[in-house]
Amino acid sequence: MQACRDRIESVLEALLPSVAIAPDKLHAAMRYAVLGGGKRVRPLLAYAAGEAAGADPARVDRAAAAVELIHAYSLVHDDLPSMDNDVLRRGQPTVHVKFDEATALLVGDALQSLAFEALTEPGLAGRPEDQIGMLATLARASGSRGMAGGQAVDLASQGKALTVEELEFMHVHKTGALIACSVSLGAACGTMSPDELRGALHFARFMGLAFQVVDDVLDATESTETLGKTAGKDAAGSKPTYVSAMGVERARSYADELLEDALSGLAPLGDRGRRLADLGRYIVSRNS
Amino acid sequence: MQACRDRIESVLEALLPSVAIAPDKLHAAMRYAVLGGGKRVRPLLAYAAGEAAGADPARVDRAAAAVELIHAYSLVHDDLPSMDNDVLRRGQPTVHVKFDEATALLVGDALQSLAFEALTEPGLAGRPEDQIGMLATLARASGSRGMAGGQAVDLASQGKALTVEELEFMHVHKTGALIACSVSLGAACGTMSPDELRGALHFARFMGLAFQVVDDVLDATESTETLGKTAGKDAAGSKPTYVSAMGVERARSYADELLEDALSGLAPLGDRGRRLADLGRYIVSRNS
Numbered sequence: 001m002q003a004c005r006d007r008i009e010s011v012l013e014a015l016l017p018s019v020a021i022a023p024d025k026l027h028a029a030m031r032y033a034v035l036g037g038g039k040r041v042r043p044l045l046a047y048a049a050g051e052a053a054g055a056d057p058a059r060v061d062r063a064a065a066a067v068e069l070i071h072a073y074s075l076v077h078d079d080l081p082s083m084d085n086d087v088l089r090r091g092q093p094t095v096h097v098k099f100d101e102a103t104a105l106l107v108g109d110a111l112q113s114l115a116f117e118a119l120t121e122p123g124l125a126g127r128p129e130d131q132i133g134m135l136a137t138l139a140r141a142s143g144s145r146g147m148a149g150g151q152a153v154d155l156a157s158q159g160k161a162l163t164v165e166e167l168e169f170m171h172v173h174k175t176g177a178l179i180a181c182s183v184s185l186g187a188a189c190g191t192m193s194p195d196e197l198r199g200a201l202h203f204a205r206f207m208g209l210a211f212q213v214v215d216d217v218l219d220a221t222e223s224t225e226t227l228g229k230t231a232g233k234d235a236a237g238s239k240p241t242y243v244s245a246m247g248v249e250r251a252r253s254y255a256d257e258l259l260e261d262a263l264s265g266l267a268p269l270g271d272r273g274r275r276l277a278d279l280g281r282y283i284v285s286r287n288s
Numbered sequence: 289m290q291a292c293r294d295r296i297e298s299v300l301e302a303l304l305p306s307v308a309i310a311p312d313k314l315h316a317a318m319r320y321a322v323l324g325g326g327k328r329v330r331p332l333l334a335y336a337a338g339e340a341a342g343a344d345p346a347r348v349d350r351a352a353a354a355v356e357l358i359h360a361y362s363l364v365h366d367d368l369p370s371m372d373n374d375v376l377r378r379g380q381p382t383v384h385v386k387f388d389e390a391t392a393l394l395v396g397d398a399l400q401s402l403a404f405e406a407l408t409e410p411g412l413a414g415r416p417e418d419q420i421g422m423l424a425t426l427a428r429a430s431g432s433r434g435m436a437g438g439q440a441v442d443l444a445s446q447g448k449a450l451t452v453e454e455l456e457f458m459h460v461h462k463t464g465a466l467i468a469c470s471v472s473l474g475a476a477c478g479t480m481s482p483d484e485l486r487g488a489l490h491f492a493r494f495m496g497l498a499f500q501v502v503d504d505v506l507d508a509t510e511s512t513e514t515l516g517k518t519a520g521k522d523a524a525g526s527k528p529t530y531v532s533a534m535g536v537e538r539a540r541s542y543a544d545e546l547l548e549d550a551l552s553g554l555a556p557l558g559d560r561g562r563r564l565a566d567l568g569r570y571i572v573s574r575n576s
Contacts, residue, residue, distance in 0.1 A: 017432055021433070022437070022441070022457075023432070023440040023441050023444065025440065025444065026432050026440035027432060030432060074397075077393055077397060080393065082389035082393060083390050100370075102371050102443050103440070105368065105371065105393070106365075106432075106436050106439055106440050109361075109362075109365060109396070109397075109400065110431045110432035110436040110437070112397065112400050112401070113400070113427050113428075113430040113432070113434075113436065114427070114431055114432070116404045116423060116426075116427040117424060117427035117428060117431060119423075120420050120423050120424035120427060122417065122420065127416070128415070128416035128419075128420055129410065129416045131416075131420055132408050132410065132420060132423075133408070135404060135407075135408050135420075135423055136405060136408035138404075139401050139402070139404040139405035139408060140401075140405060142397075143398050143401030143402055143405060144305055144314050144318060144394075144398035144401070144402070145305065145309070148314070148394050148397045148398040148401065149310070149314060149398070151394055152311040152313065152314035152391070153310070155390050155391070155394075156311065
């Protein structure tokens with residue numbers, strides 16, 4: 001897992017424009033937002049799905065970078081004062097605190113463009129048509145019916161008590177869409193039978209939910225120091241979460257159930273799905 | 289020109305998610321930001337370049353929509369309080385005034401994703417490889433070495449006196465990149481010889497600058513009512529402009545010189561470049 005994290009760090013490092021290129025402050029802020037931290041869950045999923053599909057990791061690099069760039073942009077924008085107004089991320093001041101709000105806005109905008117640019121490198125999929133399909137998948141996962149849409153539902157629900165079903169609708173979009181996209185893009189770099197792909201996407205959908213349930217539990221139970229971001233924010237902001245909907249203990253066992261459901265999707269992949277399975281277990285057992 | 293504007297309005301209307309689809313508030317705000325106004329200069333350029341390249345207008349629709357969606361997202365974000373803090377756009381309250389800041393942020397983010405999604409419709413270019421190239425062109429024109437980068441330079445230059453050369457560096461990125469991209473994408477929907485394409489891009493580069501010079505003149509000379517956005521903002525914000533650098537009269541004649549330079553690029557296209565030439569003249573003679 002660490003080798004994979006080192007790999008994506010180098011790929012992102014090479015993709016992000018150097019601070020020697022104008023506008024230097026914007027490029028410095030983009031690098032600050034992306035490099036040197038994070039669990040890199042989405043790139044790890046992309047590489048693992050690529051491995052399951054028999055793809056050379058070098059071919060998965062751009063897909064792994066694209067999903068991480070989208071994730072990084074969403075964190076920068078989510079932390080802005082008009083959204084979550086957070087000052088700490090990955091143990092460091094957030095981008096708008098370290099730089100300024102206008103720069104943070106542009107950092108997010110430019111990282112989104114860079115994510116799409118990363119996927120335009122020729123030869124990422126077997127056929128160029130399939131690569132256009134990868135770009136479409138990334139765009140839908142990021143947009144108003146994916147991540148940005150989930151964020152909008154999240155905003156609208158603050159201070160409200162949501163049912164578990166409503167929570168799931170929100171998270172399927174906010175977190176799940178990009179998690180599923182990571183698996184889908186990794187798989188598209190290689191070859192999977194329709195059955196295998198269906199199974200991998202089943203895994204991704206359930207892992208997206210499990211990821212969010214665990215996030216909610218960690219926010220309620222771990223310290224700011226361990227998380228590297230402000231802990232206890234959900235309760236303080238009256239955000240509806242799995243913890244507020246079902247309590248810590250039930251949320252923990254719900255995450256385990258979702259993991260079991262997710263793993264069942266990997267059956268058609270046999271041994272080739274082992275890395276995805278390991279990642280699934282890591283996502284549910286992590287402490288930050 | 290009006291027929292073309294009606295055409296792009298329908299295309300955008302069909303591309304933007306309906307307010308009947310969740311999240312409805314986000315979709316309503318996206319539609320508010322994009323539909324029912326604007327000069328549509330970038331789509332007009334894309335259609336005119338497509339015509340010059342012998343492309344069916346139906347094939348240019350997505351390219352025209354993509355550049356307008358990027359433009360619309362940039363206006364929504366530029367108008368935010370942390371940027372230009374503007375309350376009026378196209379004669380209406382800006383998105384963050386009509387809705388709220390967090391929604392405006394997400395509207396811009398989701399419109400950018402939608403722009404890329406629009407370009408993933410199969411069959412937009414002769415070969416899928418070329419369509420991937422169109423996506424790369426859009427990504428570069430939008431990102432930190434294109435529009436978002438120009439915006440960052442603009443931010444950094446407020447209150448400073450820039451030379452004409454420094455102003456040009458800023459505008460080549462901030463406005464010029466997307467104007468050139470509009471021509472480039474339109475042309476990619478059809479066929480141009482290398483000479484014709486070089487000429488069309490020469491036209492686009494000079495028109496990008498001319499567009500901005502005229503914008504600066506209009507800001508200094510026209511009323512808020514005519515412009516549909518707050519007039520006199522540049523001087524009020526101590527923004528370096530062509531008017532502050534060279535005065536209104538010299539800026540006007542500079543725009544005419546840029547137009548002549550731009551038109552010279554259209555020579556290789558002969559009669560097929562007529563619509564682009566007409567658009568060039570319109571851009572320099574417009575009063576809003």
